[in-house]
Amino acid sequence: MARKIGSRYTAHQILGRGSAGTVWLGEGPDGPVAIKLLREDLASDQELVGRFVQERTALLGLEHPHVVSVRDLVVDGDDVALVMDLVRGTDLRTRLERERRLAPEAAVAIVADVADGLAAAHAAGVVHRDVKPENVLLDMQGPLGPGGAHPALLTDFGVAKLIDAPKRTRATKIIGTPDYLAPEIVEGLPARAAVDIYALATVLYELLAGFTPFGGGHPGAVLRRHVTETVVPLPGIPDELWQLIVQCLAKAPASRLRASELATRLRELLPALAGLPALEVDEPDDDPVVEPQEEPSAQAAPSAGDPARRTGAVSLVPGAKPDSNRDTHTSMRVPAPDELAGGARGTARAPRTPGTPRPGSARHRTAARRRRITLSVAGLALVAAVGAGAWWATSADDTPQDAPHSAPPVP
Numbered sequence: 001m002a003r004k005i006g007s008r009y010t011a012h013q014i015l016g017r018g019s020a021g022t023v024w025l026g027e028g029p030d031g032p033v034a035i036k037l038l039r040e041d042l043a044s045d046q047e048l049v050g051r052f053v054q055e056r057t058a059l060l061g062l063e064h065p066h067v068v069s070v071r072d073l074v075v076d077g078d079d080v081a082l083v084m085d086l087v088r089g090t091d092l093r094t095r096l097e098r099e100r101r102l103a104p105e106a107a108v109a110i111v112a113d114v115a116d117g118l119a120a121a122h123a124a125g126v127v128h129r130d131v132k133p134e135n136v137l138l139d140m141q142g143p144l145g146p147g148g149a150h151p152a153l154l155t156d157f158g159v160a161k162l163i164d165a166p167k168r169t170r171a172t173k174i175i176g177t178p179d180y181l182a183p184e185i186v187e188g189l190p191a192r193a194a195v196d197i198y199a200l201a202t203v204l205y206e207l208l209a210g211f212t213p214f215g216g217g218h219p220g221a222v223l224r225r226h227v228t229e230t231v232v233p234l235p236g237i238p239d240e241l242w243q244l245i246v247q248c249l250a251k252a253p254a255s256r257l258r259a260s261e262l263a264t265r266l267r268e269l270l271p272a273l274a275g276l277p278a279l280e281v282d283e284p285d286d287d288p289v290v291e292p293q294e295e296p297s298a299q300a301a302p303s304a305g306d307p308a309r310r311t312g313a314v315s316l317v318p319g320a321k322p323d324s325n326r327d328t329h330t331s332m333r334v335p336a337p338d339e340l341a342g343g344a345r346g347t348a349r350a351p352r353t354p355g356t357p358r359p360g361s362a363r364h365r366t367a368a369r370r371r372r373i374t375l376s377v378a379g380l381a382l383v384a385a386v387g388a389g390a391w392w393a394t395s396a397d398d399t400p401q402d403a404p405h406s407a408p409p410v411p
């Protein structure tokens with residue numbers, strides 16, 4: 001059923017739903033558009049309305065074939081809506097879920113497009129801060145590129161930030177999605193363009209492997225891996241492609257490539273990747289084995305399937321499901337250095353060639369569960385601190401770079 005949005009637009013049909021509202025196929029004075037309409041019950045939420053305004057502001061004047069342009073912002077009674085270019089296709093998350101892993105050529109072609117879009121955003125002084133497959137749209141009506149990939153466009157600049165002059169203070173709250181967060185964000189440093197490169201390299205790894213390099217388990221563990229763990233090579237990946245990923249996942253932001261360089265280097269690799277099949281990689285366990293520290297106790301650690309262990313991610317939107325490390329706009333407190341140091345045992349998720357068991361794999365899980373009794377003291381402290389911080393930080397948004405470093409007390 002059609003409905004009017006402001007005086008200039010008509011929404012005809014729902015294209016999809018996000019946590020903050022519904023995206024409609026609509027019509028405007030200049031033809032078809034996509035209209036992102038903020039949920040009615042959220043229209044009085046200043047923070048969310050602020051994000052819509054932020055997205056409009058961030059993208060003003062930014063026209064690029066690999067960025068979804070925002071055409072208008074409508075505020076009319078209870079309606080708050082962003083009017084965007086219509087992309088006829090799907091988002092990259094949907095494609096990845098359907099195919100599980102992409103062939104290297106298609107993955108690289110898609111990521112090169114996004115790198116081009118990021119280069120334009122960075123040149124305009126905008127850091128995206130939430131690069132992930134959900135925020136990449138594939139234009140199925142566009143020409144087929146290398147590996148049969150459709151053109152990719154970066155969208156959802158709702159938490160984008162204008163690049164500022166250097167700040168004197170550290171951030172106390174984290175904006176973003178745990179699996180894709182650059183280590184400097186976890187450490188409370190300001191988000192510069194290099195955070196988008198780190199996130200995009202994470203997306204590239206994920207397209208090739210089917211899982212993110214540092215994801216899995218509690219968000220606190222994910223944050224810690226970004227800072228302390230080294231990415232483990234994917235079996236069978238062409239060396240030059242691997243070197244690019246490693247460089248862009250460097251812990252030091254200055255060591256990463258810039259977006260335009262990344263796009264160029266990826267495109268140079270494309271001919272050598274033509275026709276290569278998707279990598280054969282088994283997803284590592286989400287639940288690394290933690291050796292027992294003491295005898296069984298009534299306070300045994302929650303298991304991976306226990307909701308208490310998975311609720312560290314906090315959705316921006318009241319009522320949205322806060323249980324995934326891939327949730328949009330997760331907002332958490334920056335962990336203290338001792339929380340990041342964690343226990344003696346690393347938790348890197350080593351990918352495996354199919355059929356190769358390793359301790360902690362699904363095959364070994366039953367036996368391992370029997371042995372796993374408690375988390376280390378450091379692990380528990382991290383879980384408690386980050387989990388509590390997450391809930392505390394629900395109202396945090398765009399002030400982190402100005403805020404003094406004052407973490408709440410750890411319960």
Ligand SMILES: Nc1ncnc2c1ncn2[C@@H]1O[C@H](COP(=O)(O)OP(=O)(O)OP(=O)(O)O)[C@@H](O)[C@H]1O
Nearest residue numbers: 015016017018019020023034084085086087091328
């Ligand atoms: N410009 C667009 N053209 C066509 N479809 C779009 C456009 N923008 C978003 N969509 C579709 O609408 C759906 C919802 O998008 P939206 O950005 O609201 O949510 P999301 O990014 O999936 O989640 P969240 O808002 O929680 O980050 C997506 O599945 C996407 O495919």
